[in-house]
Amino acid sequence: MPASKRRITIEDLFRLRTINQAAISPDGSRVALSVKRGDPRKNKNFASLYLVGAKGGRLRRLTAGHHMDTLPEWSPDGKALAFLSNRDKCSAIWLLPMEGGEPTRLTDKDHDVSSFAFSPDGKLICYAAKAKSEREKLQRDEKKDQLETQPDYEHVTRLFYKYDGEGFWNGQYSHIWVIPVRGGKAVRLTDGNHDDLSPQFSPDSRRIAFLSNRLPDPDREIENADIFTVPSKGGRIKQITRRRGPVLNYSWSPDGRHFAFVGHMGKSGEFFHHNMHVWVMPASGGAARNVTPDIDNHCVNFTVADVPALTFTADPPMWSSDGRKVRFIVSEQGACNLYETEVRRRKSRPILVGDHVILGASKAAHPERAALVIGTQTEPNEVFVLDLGCDGATPRQITHINRTPLNQIRLTTPEPVTCRRGRHSVRGWLIKPPGFSPKRKYPLILQIHGGPHTQYGHGFFHEMHWLAAQGYLVLFTNPRGSVGYGLQYLLALKHRWGIPDTPDVLACVDKIVRRGYVDRKRLYITGGSYGGFMTNWIIARDHRFRAAVTQRSVYNMESMLASDYGWFLAKEVGAAPWQDPARVRRASPCAKAKNIKTPLLIIHSTDDLRCPVAQAEEMYCTLKYLGKEVEMVQFRGESHGLSRGGRPQNRAERLRRILDWFQRHK
Numbered sequence: 192m193p194a195s196k197r198r199i200t201i202e203d204l205f206r207l208r209t210i211n212q213a214a215i216s217p218d219g220s221r222v223a224l225s226v227k228r229g230d231p232r233k234n235k236n237f238a239s240l241y242l243v244g245a246k247g248g249r250l251r252r253l254t255a256g257h258h259m260d261t262l263p264e265w266s267p268d269g270k271a272l273a274f275l276s277n278r279d280k281c282s283a284i285w286l287l288p289m290e291g292g293e294p295t296r297l298t299d300k301d302h303d304v305s306s307f308a309f310s311p312d313g314k315l316i317c318y319a320a321k322a323k324s325e326r327e328k329l330q331r332d333e334k335k336d337q338l339e340t341q342p343d344y345e346h347v348t349r350l351f352y353k354y355d356g357e358g359f360w361n362g363q364y365s366h367i368w369v370i371p372v373r374g375g376k377a378v379r380l381t382d383g384n385h386d387d388l389s390p391q392f393s394p395d396s397r398r399i400a401f402l403s404n405r406l407p408d409p410d411r412e413i414e415n416a417d418i419f420t421v422p423s424k425g426g427r428i429k430q431i432t433r434r435r436g437p438v439l440n441y442s443w444s445p446d447g448r449h450f451a452f453v454g455h456m457g458k459s460g461e462f463f464h465h466n467m468h469v470w471v472m473p474a475s476g477g478a479a480r481n482v483t484p485d486i487d488n489h490c491v492n493f494t495v496a497d498v499p500a501l502t503f504t505a506d507p508p509m510w511s512s513d514g515r516k517v518r519f520i521v522s523e524q525g526a527c528n529l530y531e532t533e534v535r536r537r538k539s540r541p542i543l544v545g546d547h548v549i550l551g552a553s554k555a556a557h558p559e560r561a562a563l564v565i566g567t568q569t570e571p572n573e574v575f576v577l578d579l580g581c582d583g584a585t586p587r588q589i590t591h592i593n594r595t596p597l598n599q600i601r602l603t604t605p606e607p608v609t610c611r612r613g614r615h616s617v618r619g620w621l622i623k624p625p626g627f628s629p630k631r632k633y634p635l636i637l638q639i640h641g642g643p644h645t646q647y648g649h650g651f652f653h654e655m656h657w658l659a660a661q662g663y664l665v666l667f668t669n670p671r672g673s674v675g676y677g678l679q680y681l682l683a684l685k686h687r688w689g690i691p692d693t694p695d696v697l698a699c700v701d702k703i704v705r706r707g708y709v710d711r712k713r714l715y716i717t718g719g720s721y722g723g724f725m726t727n728w729i730i731a732r733d734h735r736f737r738a739a740v741t742q743r744s745v746y747n748m749e750s751m752l753a754s755d756y757g758w759f760l761a762k763e764v765g766a767a768p769w770q771d772p773a774r775v776r777r778a779s780p781c782a783k784a785k786n787i788k789t790p791l792l793i794i795h796s797t798d799d800l801r802c803p804v805a806q807a808e809e810m811y812c813t814l815k816y817l818g819k820e821v822e823m824v825q826f827r828g829e830s831h832g833l834s835r836g837g838r839p840q841n842r843a844e845r846l847r848r849i850l851d852w853f854q855r856h857k
Contacts, residue, residue, distance in 0.1 A: 196601035198660035205229040206596040210572040214263045215562035219555035222562045223263040229839040247589040267313040280331040310396040317390040324361040350410035355800040355831045394447040412459040442507035451508040460762035463644040487677045496650030498571045509554040525648030548650045571651040610699045617695045619668025622659040634713035638667040641720030646675040670695030686765035689728040727780035730789040738856035742794040746810040748779040755800045790820040792852040796829035
């Protein structure tokens, strides 16, 4: 190993910075970006805004301090930059003059803003915001005396009353507001017992579109969303789409006559049972047309990584200036690529394809130019600029925010692995330790992704590189049920978790073991969420693994009804507990818990609402009662996304616990 290079460390997780979003200026000459960093000394995560020219050059820092400054958006004239910030203990819109000066808060402290947009004439900003509860206001203002003298409880009346990462519903709904850019009184345009989200102005600034679920019982069909419009000065609300299914994001056509949106028309509970395609429809209402029928994959980024966090969000389709084409992202075979389709012909073609993950795209208002956030397996997100109007154009990298730490460490490029399984192939990657020699024997760690309908791929995974640097072979694969390999590959897991996917991942392990450089007595397994389910499922049926670590896992499908995604699991299993309790029991790892022989470490978070912590406690108590070798680590105050966005010291301790468990079981 060259003297100038060293192996990756836990501390490098906080030296590496993540570009969350990039926004190209209306004239295509500059790019504003939000850069996230973890601060282990303060044990918090922060994000700041930077500016760079579209041809590259030195980064100019726009905001500083211990805040989360995100979602930068340019004013139509390019003279100001709006963004969200938590600097006043609320999520508010701040406005930064680009000619100099400090940012000022535009929206009030009693609301939390989730998204916003400028009007094309530059006079207004529309935004979606939810009011704080009275208790949240006291907490914001640090009025501890009043808090201590009041009852502290949650009164639950809704079916969908909590959401992982956000906590319990505070009794308020999100609604659409407008406010003058120069400041003044905000006006609320919507109300009612439903959430109104993701507002966007029409090209003539006269209307505002937004997403809302206004079904009679929306909590029973929470994945549903429709497009609505309202006059920007207030007035009658019009429902544009009338269909079942999700709309993840949308955009107005340049002439304001059409919408393009990402979603599908599946029934309730079928969120993952149909491909998320791009649809186009009249802005006045009417039938929507699927303009990407020739793409057999999701037009959404579902790629798992830990430096760039997976958000399950879709960028709005980007219209060409003449309105004839739309551009969008597609998850396929571990990559996330850029495509375009001709709206009338419904014929798609790739624009930018490669061993990379495109995490976000922002198009300039006038030139056919986009800023793309792109990451690879050996380099976290950077910003590239692509001239969309030029066939064959290649993207220009304009940022190198991680050049210094990456130049100091030696990373092994993951090696593609393909395992033939009957009529299909399982694909994945193997990371070998630095200085690998085929003449030696190495321990192997099998990693299983969450979801289950996500994909491992070409995103940067610090955890896997770090484990490889400790002397392990790290194998990660996309078994049946993963996205990126067509809808039928994904649907193979419907009602059958653990059945087709277990032989898929174990066949990949067998293939690597047959190469001769694996220590057969030192095989390990780990995974989180659905990957934790699979870890639990496999060690109850297969005893080849020397030790296992199950993380934020599913143990009992019956009690998983208490998850914020309980609605989804009933469709995945094929029955609710009261409909077919035996079937639900068979689909649960707990049914075979007595067969577990593998030493098991359980890692979970106390505030996990996706896989409630009771899943971990039930498994731990069962195995402890049965006399199995089991330990549990709970991280206080963390949600389901600990490994991607938790507090820095907890993320570091989690990694140390995983390695320690495997090293204790050599």
